[in-house]
Amino acid sequence: MSETRVLLANIDEPDLNTIAVYERLGGYGPLRKALLEMSAEEVLHQLEESGLRGRGGAGFAMGKKAAFIPKGRMDKYLCCNADESEPGAFKDRLLMQKNPHLLIEGCIIGSIAAGANKGFIFIRGEYSVQADILDAAVAEAYDKGYLGEHILDSDHAFDLVVHRGKGAYICGEETGLLDALEGKRGNPRLKPPFPANQGLYQGPTLINNVETLCNAPLIVDKGADWFRKFGEGNSTGTKLVSVSGNVRRPGNFEVELGIPVRDVIYGLAGGPPEGRDLKCFFPGGSSAPVLTKEHLDLPFTYEAMAEAGSMLGTASIIVVDDSQPLVPLALRLAEFYRHESCGKCVPCREGTNWTVKTLERVDSGEATPMDLEIMAQVQHNIIGNCLCVLGDSMAMPVASMLEHFREEFEQHIEEARARRDLEAIRALGAEELGAVQEAGAA
Amino acid sequence: MNQPQRMQAAGDEGALRAARLPPGWDEAVRIDEDPATIPDLASVGVPPELRAEIEAHMTKYPDRHSATLPALGAAQRHHGWCSPEAIDQVAAVMQVTPAYLSSVATFYDMLRTAPVGSRYVYVCTSVACHLRDAKGVYDAIAEEAREHGLEDVEIRESECLGACEMAPMASVDGRYIGPLEEADAPELVRALADGGEVFPGRALTDPGYRLPWAEDGEAPGRRSPPEEPDVHPAGGTWKEADVLDVPPAEGPASEPRPTPRPLDPGTSEAPEEEHE
Numbered sequence: 026m027s028e029t030r031v032l033l034a035n036i037d038e039p040d041l042n043t044i045a046v047y048e049r050l051g052g053y054g055p056l057r058k059a060l061l062e063m064s065a066e067e068v069l070h071q072l073e074e075s076g077l078r079g080r081g082g083a084g085f086a087m088g089k090k091a092a093f094i095p096k097g098r099m100d101k102y103l104c105c106n107a108d109e110s111e112p113g114a115f116k117d118r119l120l121m122q123k124n125p126h127l128l129i130e131g132c133i134i135g136s137i138a139a140g141a142n143k144g145f146i147f148i149r150g151e152y153s154v155q156a157d158i159l160d161a162a163v164a165e166a167y168d169k170g171y172l173g174e175h176i177l178d179s180d181h182a183f184d185l186v187v188h189r190g191k192g193a194y195i196c197g198e199e200t201g202l203l204d205a206l207e208g209k210r211g212n213p214r215l216k217p218p219f220p221a222n223q224g225l226y227q228g229p230t231l232i233n234n235v236e237t238l239c240n241a242p243l244i245v246d247k248g249a250d251w252f253r254k255f256g257e258g259n260s261t262g263t264k265l266v267s268v269s270g271n272v273r274r275p276g277n278f279e280v281e282l283g284i285p286v287r288d289v290i291y292g293l294a295g296g297p298p299e300g301r302d303l304k305c306f307f308p309g310g311s312s313a314p315v316l317t318k319e320h321l322d323l324p325f326t327y328e329a330m331a332e333a334g335s336m337l338g339t340a341s342i343i344v345v346d347d348s349q350p351l352v353p354l355a356l357r358l359a360e361f362y363r364h365e366s367c368g369k370c371v372p373c374r375e376g377t378n379w380t381v382k383t384l385e386r387v388d389s390g391e392a393t394p395m396d397l398e399i400m401a402q403v404q405h406n407i408i409g410n411c412l413c414v415l416g417d418s419m420a421m422p423v424a425s426m427l428e429h430f431r432e433e434f435e436q437h438i439e440e441a442r443a444r445r446d447l448e449a450i451r452a453l454g455a456e457e458l459g460a461v462q463e464a465g466a467a
Numbered sequence: 468m469n470q471p472q473r474m475q476a477a478g479d480e481g482a483l484r485a486a487r488l489p490p491g492w493d494e495a496v497r498i499d500e501d502p503a504t505i506p507d508l509a510s511v512g513v514p515p516e517l518r519a520e521i522e523a524h525m526t527k528y529p530d531r532h533s534a535t536l537p538a539l540g541a542a543q544r545h546h547g548w549c550s551p552e553a554i555d556q557v558a559a560v561m562q563v564t565p566a567y568l569s570s571v572a573t574f575y576d577m578l579r580t581a582p583v584g585s586r587y588v589y590v591c592t593s594v595a596c597h598l599r600d601a602k603g604v605y606d607a608i609a610e611e612a613r614e615h616g617l618e619d620v621e622i623r624e625s626e627c628l629g630a631c632e633m634a635p636m637a638s639v640d641g642r643y644i645g646p647l648e649e650a651d652a653p654e655l656v657r658a659l660a661d662g663g664e665v666f667p668g669r670a671l672t673d674p675g676y677r678l679p680w681a682e683d684g685e686a687p688g689r690r691s692p693p694e695e696p697d698v699h700p701a702g703g704t705w706k707e708a709d710v711l712d713v714p715p716a717e718g719p720a721s722e723p724r725p726t727p728r729p730l731d732p733g734t735s736e737a738p739e740e741e742h743e
Binding site: 100109110111112113114115117118122143149150151152153154186188189190191192193194205206207208209210211226267268269270271273274275276277307311341343345349353354357358361364365367 | 599625
């Protein structure tokens with residue numbers, strides 16, 4: 026029931042964001058090792074062996090992704106996805122704000138594995154303070170010769186640019202990110218071709234989340250075997266978990282994958298406030314289908330969450346307690362995805378819009394049970410029918426809420442309708458009321 | 468609230484949920500005019516510092532188009548919003564068409580296509596903040612700003628800003644401030660009006676910032692207790708039906724009648740037992 030601090034080991038060190046403190050704590054040692062003592066193949070091999078899975082949501086093996094990058098001399102790119110916009114996720118913000126050099130070192134090591142010479146950190150525009158911190162750290166790294174030509178007198182060259190987004194959730198989708206980085210509207214692209222073959226400027230591109238890349242220096246430093254000691258099964262390593270919502274101590278915690286969910290929600294985050302009980306929780310950001318009390322004792326791994334019908338995603342747990350009505354929550358969630366849909370694919374653009382409209386009817390009591398049927402059908406028709414998973418990200422949690430709490434939705438309709446009727450009667454004048462009574466008596 | 472009412476209310480507030488449309492959306496396209504071409508840099512007066520900044524951005528990328536977002540951001544800082552003039556200036560420096568830049572500017576939330584203020588307050592009302600009554604905080608701030616007549620500040624609801632541990636929170640020009648409560652609204656608006664720093668010490672990046680519950684404390688729950696529905700489902704009992712105070716109908720008194728439901732509740736049973 027305690028944290029396993031590996032990535033966050035030095036996070037409370039004052040001025041960790043300066044290169045002097047970072048180096049004093051052993052920083053850029055792994056880079057030295059990767060460049061001077063290991064070949065690029067060995068670096069890639071270590072990353073593959075570690076079993077490190079992408080921390081941005083999809084959970085794809087990082088080493089495998091890097092291995093897909095074609096070999097040979099050509100313009101290859103590395104993109105760090107720092108467009109952390111998933112509701113409930115705030116782990117990358119912590120890493121970039123407190124430990125920017127860890128990310129920069131991770132990017133350089135990633136570039137060695139992928140053979141890339143140009144890299145970009147795509148950070149969401151709202152994180153302006155964090156972007157400034159990164160900019161300063163990148164400048165320090167250039168001064169010290171960790172970036173640029175002939176890094177540490179080796180043949181490896183790597184340039185890194187901090188690119189600020191301008192507020193669009195869809196840019197967290199990897200191909201949407203590439204379009205945004207190319208200066209376009211952030212519309213996702215058709216896959217294949219995958220970014221590993223044709224990504225940024227049509228060149229092979231490795232795209233990884235902040236936390237994923239931050240793990241790379243640790244793996245190079247201590248070895249894949251050390252990394253595999255943490256975690257369970259195919260979910261290796263530690264994971265930053267952002268817990269938010271109705272808990273007593275929301276925040277970021279670093280845990281070993283495989284820890285029971287209960288230990289995170291009740292142990293680390295303190296559980297729901299006094300006198301309340303847990304109603305449901307999103308295990309992996311707002312895009313993950315909700316789970317209920319019966320799932321609390323599952324191990325927090327990619328596999329167990331998938332088996333329970335949800336996903337680990339970004340490992341951002343949003344806890345909902347029993348004082349929260351679900352319909353306004355579902356409505357707020359659907360509104361988010363409606364707002365953020367890029368509009369390229371019809372099922373997502375229309376599906377998110379109609380889900381919001383239906384939920385508004387449910388919330389106001391205008392809906393009938395058939396609306397719930399239609400809404401469930403709409404969710405079914407969104408999933409898997411778009412270029413990216415934004416639509417699915419709304420459809421899955423909404424469908425799961427309907428599945429687990431259908432009675433509450435039906436009751437909400439009835440109550441809202443009764444309340445609305447009562448208001449209508451209250452609003453009637455004496456004459457109208459009399460007329461209604463006459464009509465009723467007739 | 469139904470859809471038209473919601474849109475109306477949202478439109479009045481300038482809120483996130485409104486279908487905010489760019490100016491001119493309902494104007495017909497002038498088909499007798501040729502589309503704007505790439506402006507000539509010599510004939511567009513670009514402020515030298517803006518031009519230098521855009522050109523510096525362009526040198527960072529293998530393809531100059533990649534500088535679009537930073538360049539529009541720079542122009543917005545300079546002009547307060549992505550005005551047609553600002554777009555023309557960026558187009559001239561980057562040698563792209565204004566149409567291309569408008570297409571990009573209208574896609575991104577943080578690029579303003581209307582003059583709504585050069586400073587911003589984004590109040591997060593997304594899922595995690597929603598669970599902690601962020602809407603109340605937003606309403607209080609928006610109301611206070613209206614009463615105060617605050618100008619040149621864009622106040623809006625925002626999607627998740629990535630600081631759910633300090634919910635409910637707001638971003639004031641990039642400074643993340645939280646946890647907020649409704650009572651904070653007057654001070655926040657006053658500080659904005661004075662142009663000073665808002666809540667020094669309560670921003671995430673302020674030195675020594677700690678969450679209130681960092682030391683064995685406890686996060687406040689929902690501040691308002693959950694509302695009990697004051698009526699019961701159709702077919703059930705109406706506890707409050709007697710507050711209706713139904714006046715007698717005109718005409719001679721007759722036998723007490725049950726109050727008919729004015730709208731079909733979907734059941735044939737009228738809830739009459741508790742009503743006199």
